[in-house]
Amino acid sequence: MLVALAGGVGAARLLAGLVRVVAPGDVTAVVNTGDDMVLHGLHVSPDIDTVLYTLAGLSNTVTGWGVKGESWTVMTALEALGGETWFRLGDRDLATHLYRTQRLGDGATLSEVTAALAAARGVDVHVLPMSDDPVRTRLTIAEPAGSYPAGAEVGFQDYFVRLGHGVAVRSVHFQGAEASRPAPGVLDAIDSAEIVIGCPSNPILSLGPVLSVPGVREHVARRRTRVVAVSPIVAGAALKGPADRLLRELGHDASVVGVARLYASWAGTLVIDEKDAALAPSVEAEGVRAVVAPTVMSTSARAAALAEAVLDAAR
């Protein structure tokens, strides 16, 4: 069994590559739910949905979220009513949120609903939320943005979508993490995994919440020699999203060395891109083994090759 700690797009791409080289049923993805939000009374789980849509071959690879070939009839009608449309929910995507919200309202856990969505879409990877308890990423902004003053605390989607992550961040915290428990099967999967993979996700906003659920970081750290993380930073930049600027704003190096320093307590190996090969000795100086491989998953074949490189690094 392989376990992947997963966030959004980068994780989904690596998982899609992984299932080309190992049996999907041998993979467990522990997915970030810190991005989750209730909007229009609907429970939206963006990172879970990005992973499920990608593994089902349904994902909109242009936007990196939602469903391909989507229609926007509801959003257009909602806009005409003056409703909230800053967070775009396509017609097919809405079915997911309607189904999830109804099941949760009937008393199902997020794990149960996620398993049902995976089964409905023929996804054999075991997709687990990091927790069935609410954990929400909250960010304190360092400068005024939109209607928010400097020092305001905003929700993840407000930061990421409404403000377009175009604002400096003073601090991040995961509301509800202390009281949360790992979802059923998460710790067992980590304990019995042949390899634990830290996906190329945002170290602060995607892997941060997963590791903040009590017990997860400790159980992963116990397997440190079997843990291989993939740097989401290549040549000092994030391939997508705000990871590089966020690392700098929070006082870290926006480089593979900074990522190695952040991950050193739980990841024994860090896969870095060939562009960062010269930094391998600096990564190893942080106590983390450096493995150099192409990490930009511009095609599914490259994603499969990266998955192979990760498995080789662990063996």
Ligand code: FO1
């Ligand atoms: N990201 C956007 O930038 N704009 C959107 O309108 C948007 C809608 C959306 C709807 C469903 C969903 O699952 C994800 C959505 N995302 C959108 C992405 C979302 O912000 C994710 O949390 C990020 O991809 C980070 O993981």
